[in-house]
Amino acid sequence: MPVKSTAPHGPALAGLLSRWKQFWLASPKTRAAVLALLAAAILSFIDNFVGSVAEEAAIWQFQVLRALIAIPLLVMIGRLSGQSLRPLNFRKTALRSLVVSTGLLIYFATLGILPVAQAGAGLFSAPIWVLLFSVVLFSARITLFQTLAIAAGFAGVLMLLQPDLQSLSLLSLLPLAAGVCYGLGMLLTPHLCSEESPVVLAAGVFAVIGMISLAVLTYFSLFPTNNPTFLTGGWVGPTGRLIFLTIFQAAGAVIAVMCIAEAYRIGVPSHVAVVEYSFLIFASIWAFMLWGLETNLLAMLGIGVILVSGTALTIGQSRNH
Template identity: 60%
Template sequence: MAAAGFALAASAILSFIDNFVAAVGQEAGLWQFHVFRTLFAVPIFLLIAVVSRTRLRPQNLKTLAVRSLIVSAGLLIYFAALGTLPVAQAGAGLFSAPLWVALLSIVLFGLKLGAVRWVAVFAGFAGALMLLQPDPATLSYLSLMPLAAGLFYGLGMMLTGIWCNRESPLVLALGVFLTIGIVSATMLTITTNWPGETFLSRPYVDPTPRFLWLTLFQAVGAIIAVTLIAQAYRVGAPAVVAVFEYSFLIFASLWSILLWDIQTNRLAIAGIVVILTAGCLMAFSGKKAKEAPSSA
């Protein structure tokens, strides 16, 4: 239940701050945004560490680096997909992560999910498709990009509880921010020398006050959310937490209504119901599995 709560809180925050990425795109490119977000985030991490008396030295630098690279790859592929695909297709692909978590848990670690959890995973993904409603007529090989994002993101989150359960959530979050910042700095150098006109290929521009405030806002929100989701995967079963991450889509729909008065159709509402049902099934099956040995 604690892991589910962390995942729900992280999804609510991330879905809120993502509403303002379009505003950032009016000021600068994607890579410049990530570089400045990292520059804002690192001092905040240091301040939090000092106040909370948390050490930022990793327990195992090698496993932390691998986990950070995998998670960052998933997130950056997702952002790259947004430059060439509709948001619905990119989002549907990224939220294939729970399926990848389930499959990788079996293939790599020999874990057993049980019939109920399998149903919950596929139901959650089906609900995500109902909510996002991607257009099959526009599908192409580029649609594999967000699926790859889901694969990397799911693998990284699964490895969080297996390899990095001794790392603090603050260290896990900082690792992802630094990795994305380093990769983005490299890409910003490339796009500055070979500029384009899209959000992905835009060169460095002098930051405006609006860009700085929006980026700082994004950095603070992302720090909180990434720390929460890292804690969720540290204390909860990856397949369970992954299903609760579908709530991102639910919160995104709610924020669209509250912030921009964008209404949701009946199919999307049905998708929300399916997602909630899948989360309840996953939570109930996990609770039942824990109680079974004590009653035997």
């Protein structure tokens, strides 16, 4: 008896692919928003396991191992997609990579010093810096509506993360510095690297993070501290758990970094930055699904403010164009 085929009908599949292509090519702003949302969902998921990584090795060893896995993955992706890993402008790409990498390394480092709430609140000040640098460096014209929408989004971030104001100190400036560097790096993407491929932009970030981490790891390995921590630990023999977590993190980070780089390359930086707030919404969802951590009323209100501000900004932009 012949086996009945379960394959999708050819014309139906072709029609679905055609509609998806039309949607995807409809507007760079739409593609940028979708890519930023995808990146936020992936990063918020894999960041839930940073604490597990800290139990196995220092941040510097983790970043070196992750770069060693991520870069070959990007080479493979580049060959399969026909994208070259050679930047069109090495200096501009290197500058952008250095700025973004510095911000991300500071953020990861502060996770071992400060509560996650303070570190996260500092990093997600990036949209404020994107707005400021757009005006100061590139003479962009930002409307009062856009300013209020971004400020409201940041207020929602604070409501969601709820940093302890009584414990604020000079160390609290470190995650703020991460926000400055990350915001500046994202702003530089369309201005300096608009012609670069997502593979090149992602590879640049992983390469710079890997080189910086290798230098710090070498120092702490040659001059170990008495009580090594997540920030001051040297090289240790990698366990199977660490290798698995690193591969898992590298694969997710490669996809997410490529998505967010492309989003900033084709979109408007200040608008993509607001979409990135969804990281916190996804983080709350993943935390509940993975660890059973519930979100309180103030945090739920913060999520609502973030959604409203992002939606208002998108609608306002669509009416202006």
